[in-house]
Amino acid sequence: MERTLTSYIRALRSAGAGVSTTEALDAARTLEIVGYGDRQVLKTALGTVLAKSVEEKDLHEQMFELYFSRAAAAASAQSDDSDEADTSSEDPDSGSNSDDDDGGGEASGQESRGTSLMDLAQTADAGQIAMAMERAGARAGVDEIRFATQTGYYVRRMMEELGVEALEARLMEQLGQRTPEGEAEAEKLMEARSRVQRMARVHVDARFEVFGRSATEAFMNEVLVERSFGAMGRGDMDRMKLVVAKMAKRLAVKHARRRKVRNRGQLDLRRTLRANAGHDGVPFDVVWKTKRKDRPKIVAICDVSGSVAQYVRFLLLFLFALKEKVTDLETFAFSAELADVARPLETLPFEEAMMRIIDEVGSGGTDYGKAFLQLKSGYGEIIDRRTTVLILGDGRSNYSAPRLDIFQEIADQAKRVVWLCPEPEGNWGTGDSCLLQYKPFCTLLSHCTTVTDLERALDEVLMAYD
Numbered sequence: 001m002e003r004t005l006t007s008y009i010r011a012l013r014s015a016g017a018g019v020s021t022t023e024a025l026d027a028a029r030t031l032e033i034v035g036y037g038d039r040q041v042l043k044t045a046l047g048t049v050l051a052k053s054v055e056e057k058d059l060h061e062q063m064f065e066l067y068f069s070r071a072a073a074a075a076s077a078q079s080d081d082s083d084e085a086d087t088s089s090e091d092p093d094s095g096s097n098s099d100d101d102d103g104g105g106e107a108s109g110q111e112s113r114g115t116s117l118m119d120l121a122q123t124a125d126a127g128q129i130a131m132a133m134e135r136a137g138a139r140a141g142v143d144e145i146r147f148a149t150q151t152g153y154y155v156r157r158m159m160e161e162l163g164v165e166a167l168e169a170r171l172m173e174q175l176g177q178r179t180p181e182g183e184a185e186a187e188k189l190m191e192a193r194s195r196v197q198r199m200a201r202v203h204v205d206a207r208f209e210v211f212g213r214s215a216t217e218a219f220m221n222e223v224l225v226e227r228s229f230g231a232m233g234r235g236d237m238d239r240m241k242l243v244v245a246k247m248a249k250r251l252a253v254k255h256a257r258r259r260k261v262r263n264r265g266q267l268d269l270r271r272t273l274r275a276n277a278g279h280d281g282v283p284f285d286v287v288w289k290t291k292r293k294d295r296p297k298i299v300a301i302c303d304v305s306g307s308v309a310q311y312v313r314f315l316l317l318f319l320f321a322l323k324e325k326v327t328d329l330e331t332f333a334f335s336a337e338l339a340d341v342a343r344p345l346e347t348l349p350f351e352e353a354m355m356r357i358i359d360e361v362g363s364g365g366t367d368y369g370k371a372f373l374q375l376k377s378g379y380g381e382i383i384d385r386r387t388t389v390l391i392l393g394d395g396r397s398n399y400s401a402p403r404l405d406i407f408q409e410i411a412d413q414a415k416r417v418v419w420l421c422p423e424p425e426g427n428w429g430t431g432d433s434c435l436l437q438y439k440p441f442c443t444l445l446s447h448c449t450t451v452t453d454l455e456r457a458l459d460e461v462l463m464a465y466d
Contacts, residue, residue, distance in 0.1 A: 005031050007143060008067050009050070015063055015214040017056045023049055039068070066210045117163045120199075121192035133203040136161040142204055145212040146219075151204050158200040159193075167193055228449045229311045229422070237351070240451065241317065247455050248321035255296075255325060255462040294386045294415070296465045297328040301375065303393030304362040305335045311422045311448070313354050315392050318454050320345060325462065330382055333357050334371040336364025340379070366396060368434060369403030376406050383413045388461050391419045392448070395428070395435030402434040404441075411441040416464055420448035420457055 009024050026049040034045045043064050051057040120132050137143070140157035167189055174186040221243050224236060232240070271287040300319055302312040312333070319329060333341045339361045344353040383389065389410060411417045419442045421428065421435060429436035439445050448457060 002028065008046075008063070010143075011063055011067055011210045012050060012060065014211055015059055016218075017050070017059050017063075018052070019050055042068070063210065066206070117167050117196055118189075118192050120162065121195045129199060132162070133158070133199060136200070137203055137207060142207045143211050145204065145208050146215040147212060148208060148216065150212075151201065151208065154204045154207075155197060155200045158204065159197060162196060162200070164193060164196075225451045225455075229314055229451075230449070232310070240314070241350075244314070244317050244451060245321050247451065248318060248325075251455065251459055251462060252322060252325040254459070255465070294465050295328060296326045296388070296462055297384075297386045297415075298326050298388050298390050298461065299330045299379075299383060299414075300332065300390045300392070301338075301371065302331070302333045302391075303335070303366060303368075304333045304358050305366045306362065307396070308393055308422060309358050309362055311420075312392055314451060315390075315420070315454060316345060316354070317350060318451070318458060320350070322458065330379070332371075332375065332379070333361045334374075335362050335366050336370070337361065338371045338374040338378070365398045365400075366393075367400045368393070368395065368397040368438075369401045369406070372403050372406045372410060376410060380413070383410060385413075385415055387414045388416045388418060388464065389414045390461065391417070392422075393419075394421055394423045395419075395433045395438060397432060397434050399432045402437050404437055407438055408441050416443040416461070417441060418444045418446075418457065418461055420446060420454070422449055423447070 005028060006024075009019050009027065012019050027046055030045045030049050031042075034041050036042060043061075046064065047057060047060045051060045120129060123129065136158045137154075139161045140154055142154045142158065145151070145154055171186050171189040171193070174182040174189065176182075220239065224232075224239060225243060225247075227236075266288060268287045272283055272285070275285045275287055276283050298319065300315065302308075302315065304312050316331065319326065319331070323329070329342075331340070331342050331345060332338055339357075341353075341357045341361065344356050347353075348356065419435075419438065423433075423435075425447055427433065428439075435445070444457070444460065446453070446457060448454060
């Protein structure tokens with residue numbers, strides 16, 4: 001019973017649920033009370049002690065159905081294993097420990113397991129099949145599966161635990177006789193082997209769904225977040241949306257602070273006297289000074305010319321996933337002309353909005369100086385001391401005037417200017433790049449090519465408001 005629960009908790013953790021040691025102990029005590037008798041009661045009870053959020057409750061629902069589809073068989077199988085182990089340890093003549101059997105005990109055991117494999121292939125008892133698969137899977141370590149490509153390996157391990165080597169030896173023996181009777185017997189053995197192998201594969205596939213798929217997903221996500229935006233294809237977008245949503249939620253939780261911070265030690269005398277006016281001025285209620293924090297406000301300016309458009313897609317995806325945290329967000333895109341692109345991003349599906357933005361704004365030669373001038377003249381009032389101006393672009397302006405005077409005014413007016421550049425630092429200032437000319441006016445200028453870089457940069461942006 002304990003092994004079954006421990007394995008289930010491991011499956012939950014592998015799938016992303018944060019099950020603590022205390023919660024695991026609570027689940028063990030709960031299981032002692034409710035047992036395995038009533039499936040729905042067990043499901044509800046474990047969900048109560050192991051799931052702390054809506055997402056974790058949904059995860060528990062899914063994993064419970066996958067894992068406990070054979071809970072009773074698993075518990076029985078583990079009990080049978082324990083009984084077998086106890087019997088083996090109490091019988092001094094069993095196995096190959098005897099000096100007199102010269103390995104005969106092991107051969108006999110293999111023959112017995114080969115026979116049981118034949119019996120398993122011929123039985124129609126689903127419970128017996130399930131218990132045999134559970135026992136063989138436990139011995140083969142199937143719960144350690146992490147990738148679908150390991151399926152064949154674990155199927156073979158299970159077949160060996162079920163005694164396939166003895167069966168294969170008999171098969172070769174029958175084929176070697178070259179008689180009609182031998183060929184008929186070999187045909188039966190091959191059919192038995194194939195049927196049990198299919199059963200083992202079904203079992204391994206089921207355990208992969210419980211223990212392996214989430215590990216595979218986590219591995220693929222880890223690879224994806226370190227992959228350059230330029231190397232990503234359309235097929236990566238669906239997975240990236242989920243990854244970015246998780247990252248954005250993590251950032252939002254990390255920076256969910258109270259908007260006021262009490263400054264202990266600095267007495268607010270005026271408010272203290274007012275609060276105690278009814279007590280003849282005796283300061284029963286002491287009021288301390290507080291410092292109000294700014295709410296995050298971001299003005300994003302994105303170069304959507306051909307060389308940078310792919311990077312902009314992920315920045316905007318990240319920013320709009322952070323909408324719960326950054327409610328005050330303005331988004332602009334430019335190439336030859338600057339345009340406010342908040343409306344299509346808010347009203348259209350993301351991919352459709354990006355295609356429209358690139359089609360309508362991404363044509364023409366890139367002109368950073370003109371973009372900053374249009375921002376200052378047309379939207380200058382939205383930039384104040386609370387604003388972080390977030391720029392994504394390579395700073396290549398086709399040798400046009402960089403308008404450093406305008407950029408300096410924007411920097412002086414804003415709280416911070418953060419510039420993310422997809423080009424490596426060695427390319428800054430080369431050719432038509434004006435990046436090093438803009439650098440003195442930037443609070444932060446960093447190289448950004450992966451979603452991990454984006455997360456780190458946005459974390460630093462939000463940290464300025466904590």
